[in-house]
Amino acid sequence: MPFADDVGIELTQAAGGNAAGRLTLEERHSSSRERVVAHGGVAYALADTVGAAAVLSINDFVTPTVDMRMDYLAPVTADGTEMRATAEVLSDGDSVATVEVTVTDDDGETVATARGTYKTGGGGGETAWGGDG
Amino acid sequence: MPFADDVGIELTQAAGGNAAGRLTLEERHSSSRERVVAHGGVAYALADTVGAAAVLSINDFVTPTVDMRMDYLAPVTADGTEMRATAEVLSDGDSVATVEVTVTDDDGETVATARGTYKTGGGGGETAWGGDG
Amino acid sequence: MPFADDVGIELTQAAGGNAAGRLTLEERHSSSRERVVAHGGVAYALADTVGAAAVLSINDFVTPTVDMRMDYLAPVTADGTEMRATAEVLSDGDSVATVEVTVTDDDGETVATARGTYKTGGGGGETAWGGDG
Amino acid sequence: MPFADDVGIELTQAAGGNAAGRLTLEERHSSSRERVVAHGGVAYALADTVGAAAVLSINDFVTPTVDMRMDYLAPVTADGTEMRATAEVLSDGDSVATVEVTVTDDDGETVATARGTYKTGGGGGETAWGGDG
Numbered sequence: 301m302p303f304a305d306d307v308g309i310e311l312t313q314a315a316g317g318n319a320a321g322r323l324t325l326e327e328r329h330s331s332s333r334e335r336v337v338a339h340g341g342v343a344y345a346l347a348d349t350v351g352a353a354a355v356l357s358i359n360d361f362v363t364p365t366v367d368m369r370m371d372y373l374a375p376v377t378a379d380g381t382e383m384r385a386t387a388e389v390l391s392d393g394d395s396v397a398t399v400e401v402t403v404t405d406d407d408g409e410t411v412a413t414a415r416g417t418y419k420t421g422g423g424g425g426e427t428a429w430g431g432d433g
Numbered sequence: 434m435p436f437a438d439d440v441g442i443e444l445t446q447a448a449g450g451n452a453a454g455r456l457t458l459e460e461r462h463s464s465s466r467e468r469v470v471a472h473g474g475v476a477y478a479l480a481d482t483v484g485a486a487a488v489l490s491i492n493d494f495v496t497p498t499v500d501m502r503m504d505y506l507a508p509v510t511a512d513g514t515e516m517r518a519t520a521e522v523l524s525d526g527d528s529v530a531t532v533e534v535t536v537t538d539d540d541g542e543t544v545a546t547a548r549g550t551y552k553t554g555g556g557g558g559e560t561a562w563g564g565d566g
Numbered sequence: 567m568p569f570a571d572d573v574g575i576e577l578t579q580a581a582g583g584n585a586a587g588r589l590t591l592e593e594r595h596s597s598s599r600e601r602v603v604a605h606g607g608v609a610y611a612l613a614d615t616v617g618a619a620a621v622l623s624i625n626d627f628v629t630p631t632v633d634m635r636m637d638y639l640a641p642v643t644a645d646g647t648e649m650r651a652t653a654e655v656l657s658d659g660d661s662v663a664t665v666e667v668t669v670t671d672d673d674g675e676t677v678a679t680a681r682g683t684y685k686t687g688g689g690g691g692e693t694a695w696g697g698d699g
Numbered sequence: 700m701p702f703a704d705d706v707g708i709e710l711t712q713a714a715g716g717n718a719a720g721r722l723t724l725e726e727r728h729s730s731s732r733e734r735v736v737a738h739g740g741v742a743y744a745l746a747d748t749v750g751a752a753a754v755l756s757i758n759d760f761v762t763p764t765v766d767m768r769m770d771y772l773a774p775v776t777a778d779g780t781e782m783r784a785t786a787e788v789l790s791d792g793d794s795v796a797t798v799e800v801t802v803t804d805d806d807g808e809t810v811a812t813a814r815g816t817y818k819t820g821g822g823g824g825e826t827a828w829g830g831d832g
Contacts, residue, residue, distance in 0.1 A: 301463075301464050302462070302465075302472075303462050303463060303464055303474060303475060304464075305461075306462070327435060328435050328439040329435070329439070330434075330435045330436060331434055331436055331437075332434070332435075333435060340477075340481040340498040340501065341474060341481050344473075345473075345474030345478070348473040348477070349472075352464075352473075364505065364508070365473040366505060366632075366664070366683055367633065367664070367683055368502070369500060369502040369635060369768045369814060370501050371500045371797050372497065372499060373789055373797055375497065390770070390772055391772040395661035395662065395685055395687040396683075396685065398632070398770050398772055413789065413814065415768060417633055419662065499765075499795055499816055500766065500797070500814070500816055502768060504683070506657040506664055523637070523676070524639040527820065528794035528795065528818055528820040529765055529794065529818065531639055531766070533679070546656065548635060548681060550637070552795065554794040554820060567729075567731070568729045568738075569729060569737075569738035569740060569741060570738070593701060594701050594702065594704075594705040596700075596701045597700050597702055597703075598700070598761075599701060605700070605701075605702035605747070606743075606764040607702060607703075607747050607748070608702060610740055610743045610744070610747070610767075611743070611744070614738070615740070618730075628731075630771065631739040632770070633768060633769060633770045633771065635766060635767070635769075636766060636767050636768075636769075637765070637766045641763070
């Protein structure tokens with residue numbers, strides 16, 4: 301997935317409605333020039349990627365994001381911090397799936413959580429909604 | 434802002450509780466290797482950046498994102514498409530502000546919308562919540 | 567709709583992907599015993615009801631709520647205040663629709679906004695997801 | 700709390716950033732006249748009430764809801780079903796708190812989840828934001 305690669309996201313697991321991924325925080329991920337503090341979009345890109353992987357792991361077609369809410373519980377600071385995300389499908393229906401994502405830092409502290417709704421109702425790579433979000 | 438720069442986001446306006454920005458879609462922003470379709474994290478990074486700029490334009494301190502919901506209305510495809518975002522502060526209180534962001538494509542079609550809550554209650558660049566997200 | 571009736575919600579319009587409704591604030595809607603200030607659930611019930619009506623107006627089957635986000639911009643106080651909600655379908659797909667709802671008070675001030683995702687993909691009154699939420 | 704009473708919500712616990720409550724589903728809570736299926740506003744009112752109680756349990760002032768997202772995982776049907784909600788404060792800051800709420804049915808199945816942001820930054824009962832939502 302080009303954007304996930306570009307941001308530095310590595311998908312480490314995806315099976316049975318669960319998925320996991322990680323990212324090492326670098327200066328370029330920062331929202332500040334003075335010190336490294338993860339931009340909100342970094343945790344979100346990680347959460348959306350891992351969430352989509354969890355849904356896709358139990359569906360046959362690409363599963364575009366319909367909506368996602370991100371809650372930031374604590375800032376992620378310091379160059380080199382590893383952000384980890386785990387996703388779990390809470391409900392998987394014919395047309396939509398609901399996913400929960402938890403993002404932690406090196407110390408295992410939860411720094412952000414997300415809830416997302418993904419389309420599951422087919423529609424292949426040729427449709428307008430062919431991507432993961 | 435390093436991450437916004439890294440993703441290719443350009444902030445074009447920020448004053449009086451409103452802000453605007455844009456991004457030209459490239460292959461690296463895609464969620465698919467076969468064709469260019471914007472990853473959900475791209476529109477989100479744009480929305481969060483522009484939303485934070487709108488809040489900051491009427492506040493004295495950095496305004497970290499507390500939470501944001503993103504709704505995807507249509508996929509953004511094709512290399513070279515310009516995504517534009519406009520943000521408006523709907524309510525600006527002592528401790529939090531609520532922002533609405535609209536993301537459109539080249540044709541002016543709304544492709545995504547976001548609602549975000551940002552902290553406004555001070556806390557300078559030295560605090561843990563010193564970034565925009 | 568029994569619950570909408572029970573809360574005092576009146577649906578005033580529903581056609582072409584738009585809907586409107588209203589509710590007169592009473593003591594029983596309050597979250598406080600000392601004065602009348604609308605409980606968050608009142609604006610939500612109004613928004614969900616009107617949002618569902620907007621989606622249903624352009625679909626053939628009941629359209630259960632998948633998720634909804636409510637943002638409270640200002641408190642609604644005073645006994646007898648009329649809360650009005652208007653809903654507009656932003657996107658109506660084969661499996662889901664996205665709706666925006668705006669809630670105003672007597673003075674036309676926006677007191678809350680909502681974004682909701684509803685299922686549109688059929689499933690009649692006999693299915694588990696047969697209600698509007 | 701008048702509205703919670705009116706809907707039939709009973710708060711059963713609130714201490715240390717956790718809270719619990721319940722509601723017995725009746726015909727009046729339904730979104731359908733033909734059978735009892737909980738209106739989305741019922742689970743929301745329960746979640747918002749219990750969420751506010753969790754935040755208030757570790758704060759000195761009323762804590763108005765800033766925003767809340769509700770995800771519906773399964774319909775709640777049948778007259779007499781008891782809906783139970785538990786809330787946990789995930790983060791409690793000077794100006795806002797983030798809360799997670801889980802709603803289950805008689806069988807312990809999770810039927811809905813919510814994430815909410817509440818104001819914690821003081822402001823007493825006399826302010827405009829004096830309610831819980």
